[in-house]
Amino acid sequence: MxxxxxxxxxxxxxxxxxxxxxxxxxxxxxxxxxxxxxxxxxxxxxxxxxxxxxxxxxxxxxxxxxxxxxxxxxxxxNLSLDNNADNSFPADNSYSSNPEEQTVQQDRLQLVRTLIGQLPEKQRSVMQLRDFEGKSYKEIAQILEISEDQVKVNLFRARQTIKKKFIETENYGL
Structure with missing residues:
Protein backbone atom coordinates (compact mmCIF):
# COMPACT_ATOMS: atom_id res chain seq x y z
CA MET A 1 0.00 0.00 0.00
CA ASN A 78 -20.00 8.64 35.56
CA LEU A 79 -17.70 11.65 35.52
CA SER A 80 -18.61 14.74 33.53
CA LEU A 81 -16.67 15.69 30.43
CA ASP A 82 -13.17 17.10 30.57
CA ASN A 83 -12.62 19.86 33.15
CA ASN A 84 -11.02 21.97 30.45
CA ALA A 85 -13.75 21.34 27.90
CA ASP A 86 -14.35 25.06 27.48
CA ASN A 87 -12.39 24.67 24.23
CA SER A 88 -15.13 22.41 22.91
CA PHE A 89 -17.99 24.68 23.92
CA PRO A 90 -16.77 28.28 23.82
CA ALA A 91 -18.80 30.75 25.86
CA ASP A 92 -20.53 33.63 24.14
CA ASN A 93 -18.44 36.61 25.18
CA SER A 94 -20.11 39.08 22.84
CA TYR A 95 -21.01 42.49 24.18
CA SER A 96 -24.71 41.91 23.48
CA SER A 97 -25.03 39.16 26.08
CA ASN A 98 -25.38 40.23 29.68
CA PRO A 99 -23.98 38.31 32.67
CA GLU A 100 -27.31 36.57 33.25
CA GLU A 101 -27.40 35.28 29.65
CA GLN A 102 -23.79 34.14 29.93
CA THR A 103 -24.56 32.25 33.15
CA VAL A 104 -27.60 30.59 31.60
CA GLN A 105 -25.54 29.61 28.55
CA GLN A 106 -22.77 28.17 30.73
CA ASP A 107 -25.35 26.18 32.73
CA ARG A 108 -26.83 24.80 29.52
CA LEU A 109 -23.40 23.82 28.20
CA GLN A 110 -22.60 22.08 31.47
CA LEU A 111 -25.91 20.22 31.22
CA VAL A 112 -25.07 19.10 27.66
CA ARG A 113 -21.64 17.92 28.83
CA THR A 114 -23.25 15.94 31.63
CA LEU A 115 -25.83 14.43 29.27
CA ILE A 116 -23.13 13.42 26.78
CA GLY A 117 -21.18 11.83 29.62
CA GLN A 118 -24.24 9.72 30.49
CA LEU A 119 -24.65 8.28 26.98
CA PRO A 120 -23.76 4.63 26.35
CA GLU A 121 -20.12 4.28 25.30
CA LYS A 122 -20.75 3.58 21.61
CA GLN A 123 -23.18 6.50 21.21
CA ARG A 124 -20.83 8.82 23.07
CA SER A 125 -17.87 7.76 20.90
CA VAL A 126 -19.81 8.20 17.65
CA MET A 127 -21.10 11.61 18.73
CA GLN A 128 -17.65 12.78 19.77
CA LEU A 129 -15.99 11.61 16.59
CA ARG A 130 -18.67 13.12 14.34
CA ASP A 131 -19.70 16.31 16.14
CA PHE A 132 -16.47 17.26 17.92
CA GLU A 133 -13.76 15.75 15.73
CA GLY A 134 -15.59 16.24 12.41
CA LYS A 135 -14.90 12.71 11.14
CA SER A 136 -16.88 11.25 8.24
CA TYR A 137 -19.22 8.30 8.70
CA LYS A 138 -16.74 6.09 6.85
CA GLU A 139 -13.84 7.14 9.11
CA ILE A 140 -15.93 6.59 12.24
CA ALA A 141 -16.96 3.15 11.00
CA GLN A 142 -13.30 2.23 10.47
CA ILE A 143 -12.23 3.56 13.87
CA LEU A 144 -15.04 1.89 15.82
CA GLU A 145 -15.04 -1.21 13.62
CA ILE A 146 -18.78 -1.01 12.90
CA SER A 147 -20.81 -0.42 9.75
CA GLU A 148 -21.67 3.05 8.46
CA ASP A 149 -25.33 2.29 9.10
CA GLN A 150 -24.53 1.53 12.74
CA VAL A 151 -22.67 4.84 12.94
CA LYS A 152 -25.73 6.69 11.66
CA VAL A 153 -28.10 4.85 14.01
CA ASN A 154 -25.89 5.47 17.05
CA LEU A 155 -25.45 9.14 16.16
CA PHE A 156 -29.20 9.59 15.66
CA ARG A 157 -29.97 7.89 18.98
CA ALA A 158 -27.35 9.91 20.83
CA ARG A 159 -28.65 13.20 19.47
CA GLN A 160 -32.26 12.24 20.19
CA THR A 161 -31.39 11.24 23.76
CA ILE A 162 -29.50 14.49 24.39
CA LYS A 163 -32.33 16.53 22.87
CA LYS A 164 -35.04 14.75 24.87
CA LYS A 165 -33.21 14.95 28.20
CA PHE A 166 -32.20 18.57 27.57
CA ILE A 167 -35.79 19.60 26.87
CA GLU A 168 -37.05 17.68 29.91
CA THR A 169 -34.49 19.35 32.14
CA GLU A 170 -35.12 22.81 30.69
CA ASN A 171 -38.88 22.45 31.10
CA TYR A 172 -39.03 20.68 34.44
CA GLY A 173 -35.64 21.18 36.07
CA LEU A 174 -33.35 18.52 37.44
Whole structure:
Protein backbone atom coordinates (compact mmCIF):
# COMPACT_ATOMS: atom_id res chain seq x y z
CA MET A 1 0.00 0.00 0.00
CA UNK A 2 1.77 3.12 1.24
CA UNK A 3 5.07 3.61 2.96
CA UNK A 4 4.58 5.51 6.24
CA UNK A 5 7.09 7.54 8.20
CA UNK A 6 6.66 7.77 11.98
CA UNK A 7 7.84 11.36 12.21
CA UNK A 8 5.84 12.67 9.25
CA UNK A 9 2.70 10.51 9.25
CA UNK A 10 2.09 9.31 12.79
CA UNK A 11 3.62 11.82 15.21
CA UNK A 12 1.45 14.70 13.89
CA UNK A 13 -1.62 12.69 14.94
CA UNK A 14 -0.76 13.00 18.63
CA UNK A 15 -3.04 15.99 19.26
CA UNK A 16 -5.96 14.27 17.56
CA UNK A 17 -5.26 11.10 19.54
CA UNK A 18 -5.10 13.13 22.75
CA UNK A 19 -8.48 14.75 22.05
CA UNK A 20 -10.07 11.37 21.40
CA UNK A 21 -8.54 9.84 24.52
CA UNK A 22 -9.56 12.86 26.60
CA UNK A 23 -13.16 12.67 25.42
CA UNK A 24 -13.32 8.99 26.35
CA UNK A 25 -11.33 8.92 29.60
CA UNK A 26 -12.37 12.38 30.81
CA UNK A 27 -8.99 12.75 32.50
CA UNK A 28 -5.94 14.71 31.28
CA UNK A 29 -3.32 12.41 32.78
CA UNK A 30 -5.00 9.24 31.57
CA UNK A 31 -5.41 10.71 28.08
CA UNK A 32 -1.70 11.52 27.96
CA UNK A 33 -0.89 7.96 29.07
CA UNK A 34 -3.19 6.54 26.40
CA UNK A 35 -1.52 8.60 23.67
CA UNK A 36 1.89 7.45 24.80
CA UNK A 37 0.75 3.81 24.87
CA UNK A 38 -0.81 4.27 21.43
CA UNK A 39 2.43 5.61 19.97
CA UNK A 40 4.35 2.68 21.46
CA UNK A 41 1.88 0.13 20.07
CA UNK A 42 1.94 1.74 16.62
CA UNK A 43 5.74 1.83 16.65
CA UNK A 44 5.92 -1.83 17.71
CA UNK A 45 3.73 -2.75 14.72
CA UNK A 46 5.89 -0.83 12.23
CA UNK A 47 6.62 -4.03 10.29
CA UNK A 48 2.97 -4.23 9.20
CA UNK A 49 2.49 -0.54 8.26
CA UNK A 50 2.63 -1.33 4.54
CA UNK A 51 -0.56 -3.39 4.82
CA UNK A 52 -2.51 -0.58 6.51
CA UNK A 53 -4.88 1.37 4.29
CA UNK A 54 -5.30 4.35 6.65
CA UNK A 55 -2.67 4.93 9.31
CA UNK A 56 -4.89 7.58 10.92
CA UNK A 57 -7.78 5.14 11.36
CA UNK A 58 -5.32 2.54 12.63
CA UNK A 59 -3.93 4.92 15.26
CA UNK A 60 -7.36 6.18 16.29
CA UNK A 61 -8.64 2.63 16.68
CA UNK A 62 -5.74 1.71 18.95
CA UNK A 63 -6.22 4.92 20.93
CA UNK A 64 -9.95 4.30 21.31
CA UNK A 65 -9.44 0.73 22.46
CA UNK A 66 -6.78 1.71 24.98
CA UNK A 67 -9.01 4.52 26.29
CA UNK A 68 -11.93 2.14 26.72
CA UNK A 69 -9.68 -0.31 28.53
CA UNK A 70 -8.61 2.51 30.86
CA UNK A 71 -12.13 3.53 31.77
CA UNK A 72 -13.20 -0.07 32.26
CA UNK A 73 -10.37 -0.52 34.72
CA UNK A 74 -10.97 2.69 36.64
CA UNK A 75 -14.78 2.83 36.31
CA UNK A 76 -14.80 6.55 35.45
CA UNK A 77 -17.89 6.50 33.25
CA ASN A 78 -20.00 8.64 35.56
CA LEU A 79 -17.70 11.65 35.52
CA SER A 80 -18.61 14.74 33.53
CA LEU A 81 -16.67 15.69 30.43
CA ASP A 82 -13.17 17.10 30.57
CA ASN A 83 -12.62 19.86 33.15
CA ASN A 84 -11.02 21.97 30.45
CA ALA A 85 -13.75 21.34 27.90
CA ASP A 86 -14.35 25.06 27.48
CA ASN A 87 -12.39 24.67 24.23
CA SER A 88 -15.13 22.41 22.91
CA PHE A 89 -17.99 24.68 23.92
CA PRO A 90 -16.77 28.28 23.82
CA ALA A 91 -18.80 30.75 25.86
CA ASP A 92 -20.53 33.63 24.14
CA ASN A 93 -18.44 36.61 25.18
CA SER A 94 -20.11 39.08 22.84
CA TYR A 95 -21.01 42.49 24.18
CA SER A 96 -24.71 41.91 23.48
CA SER A 97 -25.03 39.16 26.08
CA ASN A 98 -25.38 40.23 29.68
CA PRO A 99 -23.98 38.31 32.67
CA GLU A 100 -27.31 36.57 33.25
CA GLU A 101 -27.40 35.28 29.65
CA GLN A 102 -23.79 34.14 29.93
CA THR A 103 -24.56 32.25 33.15
CA VAL A 104 -27.60 30.59 31.60
CA GLN A 105 -25.54 29.61 28.55
CA GLN A 106 -22.77 28.17 30.73
CA ASP A 107 -25.35 26.18 32.73
CA ARG A 108 -26.83 24.80 29.52
CA LEU A 109 -23.40 23.82 28.20
CA GLN A 110 -22.60 22.08 31.47
CA LEU A 111 -25.91 20.22 31.22
CA VAL A 112 -25.07 19.10 27.66
CA ARG A 113 -21.64 17.92 28.83
CA THR A 114 -23.25 15.94 31.63
CA LEU A 115 -25.83 14.43 29.27
CA ILE A 116 -23.13 13.42 26.78
CA GLY A 117 -21.18 11.83 29.62
CA GLN A 118 -24.24 9.72 30.49
CA LEU A 119 -24.65 8.28 26.98
CA PRO A 120 -23.76 4.63 26.35
CA GLU A 121 -20.12 4.28 25.30
CA LYS A 122 -20.75 3.58 21.61
CA GLN A 123 -23.18 6.50 21.21
CA ARG A 124 -20.83 8.82 23.07
CA SER A 125 -17.87 7.76 20.90
CA VAL A 126 -19.81 8.20 17.65
CA MET A 127 -21.10 11.61 18.73
CA GLN A 128 -17.65 12.78 19.77
CA LEU A 129 -15.99 11.61 16.59
CA ARG A 130 -18.67 13.12 14.34
CA ASP A 131 -19.70 16.31 16.14
CA PHE A 132 -16.47 17.26 17.92
CA GLU A 133 -13.76 15.75 15.73
CA GLY A 134 -15.59 16.24 12.41
CA LYS A 135 -14.90 12.71 11.14
CA SER A 136 -16.88 11.25 8.24
CA TYR A 137 -19.22 8.30 8.70
CA LYS A 138 -16.74 6.09 6.85
CA GLU A 139 -13.84 7.14 9.11
CA ILE A 140 -15.93 6.59 12.24
CA ALA A 141 -16.96 3.15 11.00
CA GLN A 142 -13.30 2.23 10.47
CA ILE A 143 -12.23 3.56 13.87
CA LEU A 144 -15.04 1.89 15.82
CA GLU A 145 -15.04 -1.21 13.62
CA ILE A 146 -18.78 -1.01 12.90
CA SER A 147 -20.81 -0.42 9.75
CA GLU A 148 -21.67 3.05 8.46
CA ASP A 149 -25.33 2.29 9.10
CA GLN A 150 -24.53 1.53 12.74
CA VAL A 151 -22.67 4.84 12.94
CA LYS A 152 -25.73 6.69 11.66
CA VAL A 153 -28.10 4.85 14.01
CA ASN A 154 -25.89 5.47 17.05
CA LEU A 155 -25.45 9.14 16.16
CA PHE A 156 -29.20 9.59 15.66
CA ARG A 157 -29.97 7.89 18.98
CA ALA A 158 -27.35 9.91 20.83
CA ARG A 159 -28.65 13.20 19.47
CA GLN A 160 -32.26 12.24 20.19
CA THR A 161 -31.39 11.24 23.76
CA ILE A 162 -29.50 14.49 24.39
CA LYS A 163 -32.33 16.53 22.87
CA LYS A 164 -35.04 14.75 24.87
CA LYS A 165 -33.21 14.95 28.20
CA PHE A 166 -32.20 18.57 27.57
CA ILE A 167 -35.79 19.60 26.87
CA GLU A 168 -37.05 17.68 29.91
CA THR A 169 -34.49 19.35 32.14
CA GLU A 170 -35.12 22.81 30.69
CA ASN A 171 -38.88 22.45 31.10
CA TYR A 172 -39.03 20.68 34.44
CA GLY A 173 -35.64 21.18 36.07
CA LEU A 174 -33.35 18.52 37.44
Missing amino acids: KKYNFRNDILPLKNELYQLALRITLNDAEAEDVVQETMIKVWNRRDSWETIESIEAFCLTICRNLSLDKIRKTENQ
